Amino acid sequence: MADKKISKIAIYPGSFDPLTNGHIDIIERALEIFDQVIIAVLHNPSKKSLFTMDERVVMIKQSFNGTKSVLVDSFGGLLVDYAKMKNAVAIIRGMRAISDFESEFQMALMNRKLNKEVQSVFLMTGFRWIFTSSSIIKEAAQFGGDISDMVPKAVHQKMLEKYPPPPKKKKKNRDPVKTRIQDIFLICKDCLLKGQ
Numbered sequence: 424m425a426d427k428k429i430s431k432i433a434i435y436p437g438s439f440d441p442l443t444n445g446h447i448d449i450i451e452r453a454l455e456i457f458d459q460v461i462i463a464v465l466h467n468p469s470k471k472s473l474f475t476m477d478e479r480v481v482m483i484k485q486s487f488n489g490t491k492s493v494l495v496d497s498f499g500g501l502l503v504d505y506a507k508m509k510n511a512v513a514i515i516r517g518m519r520a521i522s523d524f525e526s527e528f529q530m531a532l533m534n535r536k537l538n539k540e541v542q543s544v545f546l547m548t549g550f551r552w553i554f555t556s557s558s559i560i561k562e563a564a565q566f567g568g569d570i571s572d573m574v575p576k577a578v579h580q581k582m583l584e585k586y587p588p589p590p591k592k593k594k595k596n597r598d599p600v601k602t603r604i605q606d607i608f609l610i611c612k613d614c615l616l617k618g619q
Contacts, residue, residue: 430458432481433544434506436498437513438465438587440472441578442483443560445552449517450493459492466499473561473585476604485577503538519553 428528433453439446439462440531464479475480476497487493506514514534516527521523524545550556555573564570564586571579 430509431456431513432461432509433457433513433515434461434463434502434509436463436465436502436505437519438467438470438472438557439479439483440474440557441479441560441582442486443555443578444551444558444572444576445519445548445555446517447486447575448549449546450487450516453544453594454492456515459494460515461494461496461511462487463502463505463541464495464497466497469608474581476523478581482575482581483536484512486555486575499536501537503534507538508542510543513544516545518544518545518547519556 433456435446435450435453437446450460450462450588462483464476464483466476472479478560480495480497487495495614496509502514514531516557518524518527526543527543531545534541536542552573560573560582565585567589570582574582
């Protein structure tokens with residue numbers, strides 16, 4: 424009887440509110456190490472989210488449509504318990520900067536204390552995405568910034584529903600003669616006020 428290959432499964436947890444291309448970069452890097460990555464959308468009722476958990480799950484599934492090595496799920500409770508339930512050997516954490524490391528390191532130590540069988544794996548995001556975060560992307564979108572190259576297409580469409588782009592101002596076809604007369608009037612008005 425042939426030995427069955429044991430798949431190496433990793434959990435990539437987060438709120439993903441919304442999923443960004445930085446997250447996708449981490450997932451692609453994780454797939455070079457692990458056979459399967461489960462994107463675990465955290466259910467945190469105390470955190471105010473732009474998208475519901477169900478909306479986030481749907482957007483992530485649409486972004487990875489057809490990728491068999493990526494599963495999307497949601498969870499609440501202890502991450503190490505969820506990882507054990509899914510037979511995961513690792514928890515993936517993305518790092519953008521050294522400032523991310525301290526809190527992630529403390530969390531990794533706590534997870535290790537709770538379950539020694541699950542490793543924490545820190546992956547640096549690609550330089551192209553080092554500045555991106557869900558919070559920054561939401562803020563840019565809220566003020567009409569173009570985020571189309573920072574999020575997957577499915578996410579961009581949903582972001583446009585939440586934050587429609589501001590209407591473009593129409594340029595008025597100004598009558599050049601009338602404009603010139605108004606300019607002269609303003610100059611003369613300034614001269615009169617200054618006593619010249």
